[in-house]
Amino acid sequence: MKCRYCTTPLHDVFLDLGSAPPSNAFLTANALNAPEPWFPLKLFTCGSCRLVQVDEVQSHAALFAPDYVYHSSFSRSWLAHAERFVEQATVRLNLGRDSLVMEIASNDGYLLQYVAARGIPCVGIEPTSGTAKVAREKGIETLERFFGRDFAAEFVRDRGATDLIVANNVLAHVPDINDFVAGLATALAPEGAITVEFPHLMELVAKRQFDTVYHEHFSYFSFHTVKQIFATHGLTIWDVEQLPTHGGSLRLWAAHAHSHHVETPAVADLLRSETEAGMLDSAYYQHFQAQADAVKNDCLTFLLEQRRAGRKIAGYGAAAKGNTLLNYAGVRPDLLPYVVDASPHKQGHWLPGSRIPVVTESRLREDRPDFVLILPWNLSEEITAQLDYIREWGGRFVLAVPQLAVL
Structure with a gap:
């Protein structure tokens, strides 16, 4: 493989996340019974121009299909x-x-x-x-x-x-x-x-x-x-x-x-x-892989500990970045039963890979979870203000990136 800008052969691995489905390929109910495509997700650094890039290019048209759910x-x-x-x-x-x-x-x-x-x-x-x-x-x-x-x-x-x-x-x-x-x-x-x-x-x-x-x-x-x-x-x-x-x-x-x-x-x-x-x-x-693994392991440990303790956890924000984290950590509905999202284009679907259902915000008031894991951490201030009512029953917010933090 060669650099997509300067055509220098690529050898230096920046990050290897194994394989995953496309992060915005949300599943419908019918798709749950069909095979789901997973692709390698591995980044290289160009030794010449320092462009960091994915090693395998999926079809542009397939990734940005008519039913693309990000609004x-x-x-x-x-x-x-x-x-x-x-x-x-x-x-x-x-x-x-x-x-x-x-x-x-x-x-x-x-x-x-x-x-x-x-x-x-x-x-x-x-x-x-x-x-x-x-x-x-x-x-x-x-x-x-x-x-x-x-x-x-x-x-x-x-x-x-x-x-x-x-x-x-x-x-x-x-x-x-x-x-x-x-x-x-x-x-x-x-x-x-x-x-x-x-x-x-x-x-x-x-x-x-x-x-x-x-x-x-x-x-x-x-x-x-x-x-x-x-x-x-x-x-x-x-x-x-x-x-x-x-x-x-x-x-x-x-x-x-x-x-x-x-x-x-x-x-x-x-x-x-x-x-x-x-x-x-x-x-x-050369050292980013270890940093990614530390974030992944801390998140997974937290979810396992809460499950063992019998505490309820919900996710918020069906973001592409959340799908990368959940799939690399191997999180499934047993550890994170559902994810809330404000977009009706995602509600009623399932996250790619993890197959965690995406639901409306009303589910939070019904379940009164102990923790809400905010997946789009870049919007954490907006989300914590919007969902501040979870504190009424002692609920707390959790971030996984850049390190695990209970707010």
Whole structure:
């Protein structure tokens, strides 16, 4: 196997989670009696460009099928994040009625609804028909396509170049990273801007966030590596923000290398921070397996101890990261009987692999569990506030990442 960016042969293992089903392949009742596909889940580090990447690429279309269940709009904090970004970008880039905004992986219109509300023309690019349908119901023009160089050329021919391209949490989901970034350069207006958000590999390592590894995430990025990839395709990163979202993310601001955007000091500062952390050296990537195993073992031990003690445990948040944790730990309904989720698109389904049922929040009041294990730890503040009533019967919240914590 070769690096999907620089084609260097891959030898260095970063993390091996055995095998697992795709983390968003939720099961219906009928599917419970059918075979369930599991695939290897193993990451390598490129010895040349330091891109961390999954060793086996599943079909892009299969992973992001029409019945894809992830809808961005069911997180209030994520909606607030999106609205703040639109306000910031509108002012910073002087966007108006003569501008054109494109969002790639626009999901259910969670972000573009705020662009449209300002009267700014916009279009979403979203390959999953279920989420695209919801976006259209909000009045957001949405094209059901995968983004790449050919699509970008077709779009520019038909609609013109784009003043702002937004790509939140999609860069990691792209199997052909060169085709995707070349598409960004093709679709962008001469003085336009690209903003890209993705989880920062430095934060993943520092906070032992191995559960963010799943088949839909083909790549895991340092700032050094992304800067190199963008430069290959004639794009320069002129600013970078460090965000708390998803356990620690980066937001890049990029443009054509010949544009008039001025590089901010934040670019050099982050490059320096990564260098000082050792991210350019192979040793940095050699010890993450032990960190992941420690998180997994502590979580499993806790669940076993509570079962032996006769205490009730519920899960909250049928997130992809939770599925990685549960499947690597071998957790099944005997240890975690159900998981609550706010999304009706997940309720009435079963988690892939573990086959734990996804239920509505009313189940918590009925069962009055002793502990609620929060699987999407990145939303723990929002969730603990929403479910604060469990304290009425002495219920407590539990996090497994970065280390087991009873709140």
